[in-house]
Amino acid sequence: MGEALRVGIAGLGTVGASVVRILAEKSAELTRQCGRAVTVTAVSARNRARDRGITLDGIAWFDDPVELARKGDIDVFVELIGGEEGAAKASVKAALEAGRHVVTANKALLAASGLALAEIAEKKGVLLNYEAAVAGGIPVIKTMREALAGNAITRVFGILNGTCNYILTRMEQEGISFADCLADAQRLGYAEADPTFDIEGHDTAHKLSILTSLAFGTKISPSAIYMEGISNITQADIRAAGELGYRIKLLGVAQRTDSGIEQRVHPTMVPTASVIAQVHGVTNAVAIETDILGELLLSGPGAGGNATASAVIGDIADIAKSRPGFQHGPVFGRPAKELAPYRKARMRAHAGGYFIRLTVHDRTGVFAAIAKRMADNDISLESIVQHASGEDSSDRKTVILVTHETTEAAVRKAVEGMEKDKHLLDKPQVIRIERAA
Amino acid sequence: MGEALRVGIAGLGTVGASVVRILAEKSAELTRQCGRAVTVTAVSARNRARDRGITLDGIAWFDDPVELARKGDIDVFVELIGGEEGAAKASVKAALEAGRHVVTANKALLAASGLALAEIAEKKGVLLNYEAAVAGGIPVIKTMREALAGNAITRVFGILNGTCNYILTRMEQEGISFADCLADAQRLGYAEADPTFDIEGHDTAHKLSILTSLAFGTKISPSAIYMEGISNITQADIRAAGELGYRIKLLGVAQRTDSGIEQRVHPTMVPTASVIAQVHGVTNAVAIETDILGELLLSGPGAGGNATASAVIGDIADIAKSRPGFQHGPVFGRPAKELAPYRKARMRAHAGGYFIRLTVHDRTGVFAAIAKRMADNDISLESIVQHASGEDSSDRKTVILVTHETTEAAVRKAVEGMEKDKHLLDKPQVIRIERAA
Numbered sequence: 043m044g045e046a047l048r049v050g051i052a053g054l055g056t057v058g059a060s061v062v063r064i065l066a067e068k069s070a071e072l073t074r075q076c077g078r079a080v081t082v083t084a085v086s087a088r089n090r091a092r093d094r095g096i097t098l099d100g101i102a103w104f105d106d107p108v109e110l111a112r113k114g115d116i117d118v119f120v121e122l123i124g125g126e127e128g129a130a131k132a133s134v135k136a137a138l139e140a141g142r143h144v145v146t147a148n149k150a151l152l153a154a155s156g157l158a159l160a161e162i163a164e165k166k167g168v169l170l171n172y173e174a175a176v177a178g179g180i181p182v183i184k185t186m187r188e189a190l191a192g193n194a195i196t197r198v199f200g201i202l203n204g205t206c207n208y209i210l211t212r213m214e215q216e217g218i219s220f221a222d223c224l225a226d227a228q229r230l231g232y233a234e235a236d237p238t239f240d241i242e243g244h245d246t247a248h249k250l251s252i253l254t255s256l257a258f259g260t261k262i263s264p265s266a267i268y269m270e271g272i273s274n275i276t277q278a279d280i281r282a283a284g285e286l287g288y289r290i291k292l293l294g295v296a297q298r299t300d301s302g303i304e305q306r307v308h309p310t311m312v313p314t315a316s317v318i319a320q321v322h323g324v325t326n327a328v329a330i331e332t333d334i335l336g337e338l339l340l341s342g343p344g345a346g347g348n349a350t351a352s353a354v355i356g357d358i359a360d361i362a363k364s365r366p367g368f369q370h371g372p373v374f375g376r377p378a379k380e381l382a383p384y385r386k387a388r389m390r391a392h393a394g395g396y397f398i399r400l401t402v403h404d405r406t407g408v409f410a411a412i413a414k415r416m417a418d419n420d421i422s423l424e425s426i427v428q429h430a431s432g433e434d435s436s437d438r439k440t441v442i443l444v445t446h447e448t449t450e451a452a453v454r455k456a457v458e459g460m461e462k463d464k465h466l467l468d469k470p471q472v473i474r475i476e477r478a479a
Numbered sequence: 480m481g482e483a484l485r486v487g488i489a490g491l492g493t494v495g496a497s498v499v500r501i502l503a504e505k506s507a508e509l510t511r512q513c514g515r516a517v518t519v520t521a522v523s524a525r526n527r528a529r530d531r532g533i534t535l536d537g538i539a540w541f542d543d544p545v546e547l548a549r550k551g552d553i554d555v556f557v558e559l560i561g562g563e564e565g566a567a568k569a570s571v572k573a574a575l576e577a578g579r580h581v582v583t584a585n586k587a588l589l590a591a592s593g594l595a596l597a598e599i600a601e602k603k604g605v606l607l608n609y610e611a612a613v614a615g616g617i618p619v620i621k622t623m624r625e626a627l628a629g630n631a632i633t634r635v636f637g638i639l640n641g642t643c644n645y646i647l648t649r650m651e652q653e654g655i656s657f658a659d660c661l662a663d664a665q666r667l668g669y670a671e672a673d674p675t676f677d678i679e680g681h682d683t684a685h686k687l688s689i690l691t692s693l694a695f696g697t698k699i700s701p702s703a704i705y706m707e708g709i710s711n712i713t714q715a716d717i718r719a720a721g722e723l724g725y726r727i728k729l730l731g732v733a734q735r736t737d738s739g740i741e742q743r744v745h746p747t748m749v750p751t752a753s754v755i756a757q758v759h760g761v762t763n764a765v766a767i768e769t770d771i772l773g774e775l776l777l778s779g780p781g782a783g784g785n786a787t788a789s790a791v792i793g794d795i796a797d798i799a800k801s802r803p804g805f806q807h808g809p810v811f812g813r814p815a816k817e818l819a820p821y822r823k824a825r826m827r828a829h830a831g832g833y834f835i836r837l838t839v840h841d842r843t844g845v846f847a848a849i850a851k852r853m854a855d856n857d858i859s860l861e862s863i864v865q866h867a868s869g870e871d872s873s874d875r876k877t878v879i880l881v882t883h884e885t886t887e888a889a890v891r892k893a894v895e896g897m898e899k900d901k902h903l904l905d906k907p908q909v910i911r912i913e914r915a916a
Contacts, residue, residue, distance in 0.1 A: 181626035189618035191796030359628030
């Protein structure tokens with residue numbers, strides 16, 4: 043039995059308080075699993091007086107997380123402050139430079155500064171673990187960083203934001219509008235007062251940028267991500283998707299192509315019979331495609347105090363099982379200095395199927411004009427649905443086109459052509475289709 | 480950069496040959512990921528002359544795997560011989576006793592002797608890794624042993640045998656009989672000439688016994704597993720399941736109950752809308768329920784040379800990243816000496832929903848007699864379907880009962896009562912229903 047692993051925790055919000063509580067409650071079991079005790083010896087938060095439902099007796103208090111990181115009597119610094127700059131970044135940097143292991147749940151920090159922090163960790167020979175930063179309690183980082191050694195990953199994609207999946211699930215299951223679902227999600231605490239970060243795809247993009255680096259051994263490049271949110275998804279899209287055998291999910295997708303690596307976040311049609319299409323509500327899922335193994339899918343709770351705490355504790359336990367002298371694997375799978383520059387694939391080169399929903403004048407020749415624009419751009423159609431739904435007035439018709447594989451460029455040109463033809467009554471809705479097993 | 484990790488491989492069948500080939504092909508990438516080269520320095524197999532499509536130049540050859548394990552110039556011994564006794568067991572034991580790390584894909588060996596081998600590994604301070612032994616390329620061992628540290632697992636269940644899932648999938652999708660599906664599976668190489676081991680549940684049971692030990696910290700007890708295979712599943716069951724919103728899967732289930740731990744392998748009804756119900760063909764899936772995290776599901780390729788090789792290489796890479804002096808985590812999550820005795824829950828105490836398909840005389844009073852037997856045993860019904868299908872003659876009717884939660888004992892007594900009433904024309908079909916998200 044080795045000496046106890048001393049843990050310092052900065053940030054005592056929902057996750058931080060859960061980590062302190064669980065480490066205390068599961069102390070005996072963790073000792074058995076790790077071969078040594080795991081003890082919280084120091085914490086830091088803004089308000090010392092606040093009741094968090096946990097006891098901090100005998101635990102050193104630091105007002106300043108950087109001070110805790112640098113001078114605390116700790117072996118591991120756990121950063122649960124949040125934010126890509128400020129105290130989170132300063133304290134993680136200080137801890138690594140002081141030769142302490144770091145565990146963080148901070149996707150924004152890693153997306154912005156993961157590379158620089160990994161270089162410090164690798165130089166100092168300490169671990170920088172971040173399982174909780176992507177897909178909450180799902181062990182996707184461990185799977186990609188350890189289990190898939192030797193596999194070349196060709197595509198990784200997933201449902202990485204519980205708020206968006208909750209909204210899309212309720213829209214489909216209950217037939218209510220995006221705005222009503224969002225309001226409900228805010229009331230239930232699944233969405234922030236300012237929901238932009240979630241619903242416009244920024245949160246998914248942060249997480250995707252980390253998965254991309256792990257998958258392809260490239261530098262983290264969140265700014266290179268193509269991004270569309272879910273705020274313009276309507277009941278008409280969801281119903282049409284269902285009729286055609288698809289379900290709409292907000293996916294983050296990273297894929298190696300001939301022209302570079304695609305990173306994109308957008309509403310996506312996945313086959314209703316696929317495994318990922320059954321991932322409902324706040325649950326997250328990640329699918330990984332490799333040359334050797336084939337396709338692996340992991341699904342589970344993507345957020346919440348306990349799910350995130352579970353991942354943090356798994357990271358701490360891995361450190362507890364290691365010992366001085368242990369040569370740790372690189373933070374992003376390959377040594378940070380050897381990560382390749384990110385070569386961005388042009389979004390216009392994206393190849394795939396497309397769902398296109400048009401609202402048109404119900405006049406002779408309109409459909410022929412649409413068909414000609416598709417043909418002129420070499421787009422062949424898998425199906426065409428012309429709706430005469432109750433909502434359509436006599437002069438408004440809905441036309442839905444599902445294409446075979448084509449390119450983003452071709453679809454954009456075809457849609458621009460249709461807009462020039464002036465037959466469209468609304469902005470066309472274009473949703474990409476993603477292969478999924 | 481450390482010294483190369485020297486790997487000895489015993490058994491050069493499909494998996495062994497894949498491991499040798501992939502380690503050579505991915506040499507540069509693995510070196511980058513592990514911080515040292517991973518080199519096959521010795522092999523052992525029965526027939527030296529056989530063409531395996533790989534080059535063994537410069538690799539030492541051993542006719543005897545025990546000799547390789549004991550005296551080979553190796554750091555890791557990889558056992559891909561198979562079988563619970565004989566050369567597999569002798570060589571793994573010899574390697575551990577000689578202080579070499581071991582990687583094995585051998586579920587039968589671990590089910591029978593895992594505990595004794597773990598004790599040697601832990602005494603010698605070496606790793607015994609076995610990701611490939613359960614669910615092929617799915618990282619379920621790593622997830623349970625490492626990622627879920629601190630979580631108390633309440634239930635683990637899964638589709639652990641690709642042959643059975645292939646047969647059940649084709650039976651459902653194509654409406655063909657069990658016998659025809661099995662013949663096809665044999666022709667395609669998905670089933671052995673003697674398929675008993677797969678279709679009667681023995682293979683699933685071996686794998687389940689390992690997951691049970693990891694989940695609950697108990698000694699491995701494969702002989703305590705309740706087991707039913709899929710050979711008596713008919714089209715009538717599959718159709719009725721579909722009508723009622725269920726799909727039939729052969730599951731291995733381990734669950735903590737008040738009276739002990741259930742380990743059971745049997746055909747199971749899972750809700751059609753659940754994630755696990757979408758796992759088709761030879762794909763495997765494992766669901767893990769815990770107190771902290773909630774439910775996690777992993778799905779992917781459960782067999783085949785490459786999927787198994789991927790898991791073996793992940794295990795080897797973990798060893799390559801470790802260094803002398805590293806204190807390894809225990810083989811089954813807790814130290815082998817501290818694993819608790821397995822306390823078996825009585826199958827008759829199992830609580831859950833049941834699907835019961837009866838073929839009865841179409842006579843007045845028959846249905847009342849059936850209903851009375853259910854009521855007498857306090858079984859309440861969720862649904863009742865009386866079929867007048869084309870196959871039923873005027874005197875044969877099919878009655879399907881779906882119960883609310885009840886016990887195995889109650890169902891058995893009710894069915895025995897019905898058999899005494901002499902209204903049944905065939906043996907009743909009883910299929911358990913499993914909750915699944």
